[in-house]
Amino acid sequence: MELQSKIAYISVFTAASISIFVVESYIPQPIPGIRLGLANIFILLTIIYFGFKEGFLVGILKSFMGSLLLGRLLSPSFLFSISGTIMSVIIMWLAIKFGKHISLLGISIIGAEIHTITQILLATILFFPEASFIYLLPIYVLSALVAGSITGTISYLLFTKLERKIEIA
Amino acid sequence: MFQLRSSGRYRPIKIGDIAIIIFFLSSLFFLPKVPGEKVEIRVDNSKEFIYPLSKDRTLDIKGAIGTTRIVIKDGRVKVTKAPCPLKLCKKVGWISKKGEQIICIPNKVYIRIEGEEYDGVTE
Numbered sequence: 001m002e003l004q005s006k007i008a009y010i011s012v013f014t015a016a017s018i019s020i021f022v023v024e025s026y027i028p029q030p031i032p033g034i035r036l037g038l039a040n041i042f043i044l045l046t047i048i049y050f051g052f053k054e055g056f057l058v059g060i061l062k063s064f065m066g067s068l069l070l071g072r073l074l075s076p077s078f079l080f081s082i083s084g085t086i087m088s089v090i091i092m093w094l095a096i097k098f099g100k101h102i103s104l105l106g107i108s109i110i111g112a113e114i115h116t117i118t119q120i121l122l123a124t125i126l127f128f129p130e131a132s133f134i135y136l137l138p139i140y141v142l143s144a145l146v147a148g149s150i151t152g153t154i155s156y157l158l159f160t161k162l163e164r165k166i167e168i169a
Numbered sequence: 170m171f172q173l174r175s176s177g178r179y180r181p182i183k184i185g186d187i188a189i190i191i192f193f194l195s196s197l198f199f200l201p202k203v204p205g206e207k208v209e210i211r212v213d214n215s216k217e218f219i220y221p222l223s224k225d226r227t228l229d230i231k232g233a234i235g236t237t238r239i240v241i242k243d244g245r246v247k248v249t250k251a252p253c254p255l256k257l258c259k260k261v262g263w264i265s266k267k268g269e270q271i272i273c274i275p276n277k278v279y280i281r282i283e284g285e286e287y288d289g290v291t292e
Contacts, residue, residue: 106186
């Protein structure tokens with residue numbers, strides 16, 4: 001692929017994930033921290049199409065720019081967002097590289113789970129050492145399973161549609 | 170033309186996915202159980218008694234066909250005497266966690282543990 005079109009695709013994916021991240025943050029959350037994580041779709045697609053470095057870049061930019069637009073830069077929620085994103089990008093890349101029997105659905109679920117677990121561990125260690133976040137971990141794990149399945153299915157549908165388009169380009 | 174790094178991921182679901190789903194579903198067994206605080210006893214859907222679990226006591230509740238003896242001890246609840254033929258309510262044994270219940274259908278006695286909502290979530 002030519003460099004220009006690669007840059008174009010990565011920019012589009014970054015823009016899409018940032019806008020989804022911002023829009024999604026306006027949806028009310030029943031329990032703090034439970035959301036769909038639709039922005040992960042584009043991070044996952046970037047890792048699959050282009051590789052780890054590019055996916056990492058999109059993830060960092062998503063957290064950074066999204067928090068900047070929402071006015072939460074350098075606040076605890078930004079810290080949670082960026083650490084969860086970094087961990088999930090690393091894990092998803094490992095799953096893509098070494099998981100021969102895992103499809104997009106499984107990769108997305110792993111990413112969502114790692115994102116959530118990282119955030120809860122961080123919240124427990126940094127802010128509320130005595131609070132019962134660990135106690136609530138199963139609830140978050142289950143909700144991340146549901147969210148990961150939904151984003152995984154969407155990524156799969158998007159992937160099969162996009163593949164032909166990108167090959168033609 | 171360029172080569173995508175994505176060959177072979179066309180199938181929507183593979184064996185590894187199922188393993189991952191089952192692995193994370195197993196957290197169902199670790200769902201937090203909130204300790205109960207009160208026991209709510211309802212008779213014939215009309216009379217309602219609420220007792221704290223902290224105090225030990227023995228209750229004789231008059232139901233539709235007889236007397237059900239309910240024992241509250243060490244924060245747990247148990248039915249020790251029941252007039253019903255199957256004695257299902259006795260077989261349930263001790264209950265102590267929020268949401269657990271003992272139901273005696275012939276005698277129309279309904280026992281349920283009440284507790285607080287999850288805390289720490291609502292900040």
